Amino acid sequence: MADSATPRAAESGSRSSRRVLAVACSGGRDSTALLHATACSARSLGLHVVALHIHHGLNPRADAWLDHVSGQVSAWVDAGLPIELRHERLSGAPAAGDSIEAWARAGRHAALQRLTLAAGADLLLLAHHRRDQAETFLLQALRGAGSAGLSAMPRAQWRDGVCWVRPWLDRPREAVEAYVAEHRLTFIDDDSNTDPRYARNQLRLRVWPALCAQSPGAEAALARAAEWAQQATELQREIATEDLRRWSDATGLSQAMLRSLSAARATNALRAWLHRETERAAPASLIRRLLVEAPEAVIAQWPLGDVTLHLYRGRFAVRPRAPEHAEPVAAQRVDLARPGRHAMPDWRGTLDVEPVTSDGIGLSRLSNVELRPREGGERFQAHGKGVPRSLKKCWQTAGIPAAQREGPLIHVDGRLLFVPGLGLDARLLHADDEAQMALRWTPDAC
Ligand SMILES: Nc1ncnc2c1ncn2[C@@H]1O[C@H](COP(=O)(O)OP(=O)(O)OP(=O)(O)O)[C@@H](O)[C@H]1O
Numbered sequence: 001m002a003d004s005a006t007p008r009a010a011e012s013g014s015r016s017s018r019r020v021l022a023v024a025c026s027g028g029r030d031s032t033a034l035l036h037a038t039a040c041s042a043r044s045l046g047l048h049v050v051a052l053h054i055h056h057g058l059n060p061r062a063d064a065w066l067d068h069v070s071g072q073v074s075a076w077v078d079a080g081l082p083i084e085l086r087h088e089r090l091s092g093a094p095a096a097g098d099s100i101e102a103w104a105r106a107g108r109h110a111a112l113q114r115l116t117l118a119a120g121a122d123l124l125l126l127a128h129h130r131r132d133q134a135e136t137f138l139l140q141a142l143r144g145a146g147s148a149g150l151s152a153m154p155r156a157q158w159r160d161g162v163c164w165v166r167p168w169l170d171r172p173r174e175a176v177e178a179y180v181a182e183h184r185l186t187f188i189d190d191d192s193n194t195d196p197r198y199a200r201n202q203l204r205l206r207v208w209p210a211l212c213a214q215s216p217g218a219e220a221a222l223a224r225a226a227e228w229a230q231q232a233t234e235l236q237r238e239i240a241t242e243d244l245r246r247w248s249d250a251t252g253l254s255q256a257m258l259r260s261l262s263a264a265r266a267t268n269a270l271r272a273w274l275h276r277e278t279e280r281a282a283p284a285s286l287i288r289r290l291l292v293e294a295p296e297a298v299i300a301q302w303p304l305g306d307v308t309l310h311l312y313r314g315r316f317a318v319r320p321r322a323p324e325h326a327e328p329v330a331a332q333r334v335d336l337a338r339p340g341r342h343a344m345p346d347w348r349g350t351l352d353v354e355p356v357t358s359d360g361i362g363l364s365r366l367s368n369v370e371l372r373p374r375e376g377g378e379r380f381q382a383h384g385k386g387v388p389r390s391l392k393k394c395w396q397t398a399g400i401p402a403a404q405r406e407g408p409l410i411h412v413d414g415r416l417l418f419v420p421g422l423g424l425d426a427r428l429l430h431a432d433d434e435a436q437m438a439l440r441w442t443p444d445a446c
Pocket residue numbers: 023024025026027028029030031032052053054055056108125126127128132190193
């Protein structure tokens with residue numbers, strides 16, 4: 001995504017021994033102030049500051065912004081501040097229908113992370129202040145967010161070797177404005193900050209003035225509410241970790257958890273487990289469904305994006321979803337009278353024909369077998385002394401979950417001979433001297 005990341009101003013001191021601090025600077029008012037304040041402190045602390053600027057390639061004035069930041073950094077170098085500038089120009093563009101803001105944010109974050117590490121720093125400062133925090137809280141609340149969303153922005157967060165820090169998160173916006181005025185700093189006025197197509201701008205332009213007029217302490221109060229949400233989120237995480245240690249293992253999550261914990265606590269654990277299994281947040285609608293449908297269900301499954309949540313024998317497990325485009329496979333006749341592996345791509349698996357000394361089927365009977373999908377109503381007899389039972393019952397008795405009941409049902413002379421996972425029907429087992437075969441079905445890996 002980068003076209004360059006070169007220092008644009010010189011700095012003094014040995015590169016290898018110095019301690020480096022990165023500051024993300026858009027050139028706007030807040031990050032200009034933070035960069036200046038950081039560089040001034042760095043001088044007395046013996047630190048070196050690397051200003052990072054990301055050129056999104058979206059605004060026609062973006063080249064001018066980079067030039068502005070570059071000129072400012074050069075002037076500060078001349079004034080003796082220990083600072084240099086590195087920048088990266090994002091390439092590519094958001095895909096049709098994607099949010100421009102989300103694309104720019106993701107590209108900027110990745111670039112800031114890369115540049116920080118390349119500069120030899122592990123601390124990256126961002127200039128968000130208390131008003132930004134209050135706005136974020138409000139926007140999340142208007143989206144109906146839960147405590148994680150209402151937590152807004154963390155003060156410090158490690159991500160892949162870089163600690164992203166917002167040192168001014170408690171600072172009122174007016175304090176930042178006062179700093180800029182005091183030091184006569186010049187900054188870029190990004191015209192997209194007044195574009196009413198963006199929700200945050202609408203909030204800034206229309207809602208915020210009215211809110212402050214009505215409640216002058218709104219900024220502080222909302223930022224405080226975000227802090228409470230952060231604490232609540234942390235508590236939820238701790239409880240989920242404890243509950244999942246007790247109720248889940250490598251085979252899945254226990255259904256009994258849903259009956260044992262309070263609804264709120266079960267929801268919390270279920271969400272955390274689904275997030276761990278799928279690496280994304282589960283939809284609230286699914287969680288609501290599970291709380292109603294899952295506690296007493298015996299065998300069930302729920303679609304979840306490109307995977308499926310299965311419940312079988314009291315445990316939940318997440319499995320890859322069978323491809324939706326998979327057409328039902330038509331019945332077909334084949335010759336299996338040859339020991340070895342028979343690949344069956346239409347059925348997404350392989351059938352092994354293996355010689356056995358007892359309980360097999362005569363080889364010659366396999367020369368003209370029919371592979372059929374399940375039609376319903378089939379009956380199967382697992383043992384010589386048993387009785388034929390419905391396939392569904394046989395699968396349940398054998399502990400084979402619905403998702404694993406795949407592969408062809410093999411018929412010979414119109415009678416069911418073999419069921420994947422269950423084996424050969426005892427009624428058709430061989431009794432003469434002819435070579436006997438067992439069959440084994442192995443599904444392809446997903
Ligand atoms: N293009 C960019 N390059 C480097 N850092 C950026 C860039 N855009 C944003 N940041 C960082 O993220 C913070 C928050 O971004 P936001 O979009 O709210 O800021 P801004 O309005 O562009 O500028 P500022 O916060 O400087 O007034 C900035 O303060 C800055 O630290």
